[in-house]
Amino acid sequence: MKLPDNLRIDPLPLPESADLANEIAKKVQTALQGLIPGTAPIPENVVKALISNATNIWRIRSRITVSETSETKQEVSQDDLKKLSRYVESIVESLASIGIEIKDRTGEPFDYGLPEKVIAAEPQTGISKELVRETIRPTIYWGNQIVQQGEVVIATPIESSTKEN
Secondary structure, eight states: OOOOGGGOOOOOOOOSSSOHHHHHHHHHHHHHTTSSTTOOOOOHHHHHHHHHHHHHHHHHHHHHEETTTTEEOSOOOHHHHHHHHHHHHHHHHHHHHTTEEEEOOTTSBOOTTSSOEEEEEEEETTOSSOEEEEEEEOEEEETTEEEEOOEEEEEEEOOOSOOOO
8 A cells, every 4th residue: 555645754854952842743743734635634732742652652662672582571670660660651641631541440449330341340358349450441531531441340349148137
């Protein structure tokens, strides 16, 4: 499949004093504008968020894989874990900047009115009400609209089979 000519982005000289991300975002936005007839151009903040996320995903992948073989590293240092955590937080903040929220309800009380789909319910001792034991897939909101329904495993209290009189 041949890509449209208007999808090509000419090499961008590095600006000396301008913000590189802003320059790239403008160039990408210009290149994508009109790619699909009848659609609005992609907002600059969305382009910047995508570029930021792509960079951080690359950073994460480079920290957890052996570059020559693309195999996952057997061990990751504490320093690498700290960096990975920063990269992930940067991705979450970037997504939040364009209105995307990732909701993980693990450990929270469960209510059947929540938007998450229950995949399994497992009895657990020591609890008095349902709890989200594990989030299999997070609920994703974009501008207060659910764009992905979450999936959870809940823990349910074990009911006593003997009743005292």
